[in-house]
Amino acid sequence: MASKEIQALVLHGPKDLRLETRYLPPPSANELQISIRSTGLCGSDLHYYTYYRNGDIHVREPLVLGHESSGTVTAIGSAVPHGTFSIGDAVALEVGVPCSHEDCEYCNTGYSSPKFSDGPIINGTDTNLKPSNTRYNLCPRLTFRSSAKSFPHYQGTLQTALNHPARYCHKIASPPSFLSPNGTALAKLPSASPLPVSLSLTAASLLEPLSVALHAARRAHLSRGQTVLVFGAGAVGLLCCYVARQRSAGWIVIADIDPGRVNFAVDGGWADQGLILPLRRATATDESLAFARENAENITSPPRREGTVTRPGSLSGTIASTNGTSPYTPLTGTPSPPNAHGWLTDDIELDGDAILSEIVGQVDATFECTGQESCVQTSIYATKAGGKVMLVGMGTPVQTLPLGAAALREVDLLGVFRYAATYGEGREMVVRAQEGSGGMVLRPEAVMAKRFKGCNGVSGDWSGSGIERGRNKIPDIESLVTHRFKGLEQAQEAFRMAARTKDDDGRLVLKVMVELD
Secondary structure (H helix, E strand, O other): OOEEEEEEEEEOOOOOOEEEEEEEEEOOEEEEEEEEEEEEOOHHHHHHHHHHHEEEEEEOOEEOOOOEEEEEEEEEOOOOOOOOOOOOOOEEEEOOOOOOOOOHHHHHHOOOOOOOOOOOOEEEEEEOOOOOOOOOOOOOOOOOOOOOOOOOOOOOOOOEEEEEEEEEEEEEOOEEEEEEEOOOOOEEOOOEEEOOOOEEHHHOOOOOHHHHHHHHHHHHOOOOOEEEEEEEOOHHHHHHHHHHHHOOOOOOEEOOOOHHHHHHHHHHHOOOOOEEOOOOOOHHHHHHHHHHHHHHHHHHOOOOOEEEEEEOOOOOEEEEOOOOOOOOOOOOOOEEOOOOOOOOOOOOOOOOOHHHHHHOEEEEEEOOOOHHHHHHHHHHHHHHEEEEEEOOOOOOOOOOOHHHHHHHOOOEEEEEOOOOOHHHHHHHHHHHHHHOOOEEEOOOHHHHHHOOOOOOOOOOOEEOOOOOOOOOOOOHHHHEEEEEEEEHHHHHHHHHOOOEEOOOOOEEEOOOEEEEE
């Protein structure tokens, strides 16, 4: 097999993207050659595009961006086990490739055999792997597509084809191909697969950011009925809500400074309640911590009925019900007491002063997806004793935090760096949601009984369907994709769109996708 000509979108400097012709050799023995079909643009891609660096990591050679990708198999290396992949298979690419050396403690942790290469691959999943304790994402020699951390850089996926290790290609479907009603390419899963529905190439690309959320939920030991707080209503924050929904969280609150994103999260069923954070900047540490505690008090106030958005203020702050007609419903309304929203039972009486004295620290798990100091501070205050704060966002590298408030209550601060062994479970999550067999959902009354005083006699009830509109619905993961651009020629416009919060028509910008034929 000879080398073939491909097209690649190459970054040469800040906002300097060039479409170039390159030559791709045949796949090596353990690789697959993949025709790239769909790539989502990530925040790190945007940083590289805008500044030619990402934080302290500077680009040192021309770099192809993109790492949230899927495609189809066009060639198979000679050493790939027979029958594991076929020409035309649709795959999602896991783009972080560890060293696989036998002496690497991170690459060998979590395998039933000490040798990394042991064990068959079935449908793109390593059967030797135990996802709960593998740590290959921490391998110091790991290379990651579109990242400039390693040198030579591991080139990204905004190119028409590439060769990738078969172990990190996760099969989502097999030919023949079909088209969904919106024109998205689909491929039927083989009848022998345990996943008997179609999965789109768009959804396959979203398995990469979904993996970040899933890895965070694993490290949080997120379980049924727990209350969850998410800071940041961007794609990763919404996917943290998605995983929490699938794991039957009891109540999900999302917080952001952008009203449009908060309304999108609540209207779409990603979260039960939203908080619009104030745009204010503290001039001293004490003031900053006071703001954080105030925000925590608003976030952990007694749950109102689902589908509400709260502006910061008092315990009974301004509430607006999103009516479902538009994800951009204006926030209007008048102050209301916390038990005036209809779903609280008449025999429950809440003492506002008593609640406020205990309210800070009522959230089981907080997923901090912004990296902003004020949000991390609020996360610590809002999380209950023995709870966990998951540091998902990569933001301000040096921060002042109320560690005493964490240490004295054993609130764990846990880092989240990419993911490991998540694609199989992520794929099953998406399929379950499409089939309508998602997680069970705890009724709000049970959450109240578990979290707040004065709720004696209220019992929980589990709903088995998990897929009705409203808080029982698992959202459609593809609704995250708000803008699509066809072909590498339009990628420059795609990056410009990804840098915005709304497009020219006032529509929300969340996930921008570049699709190739």
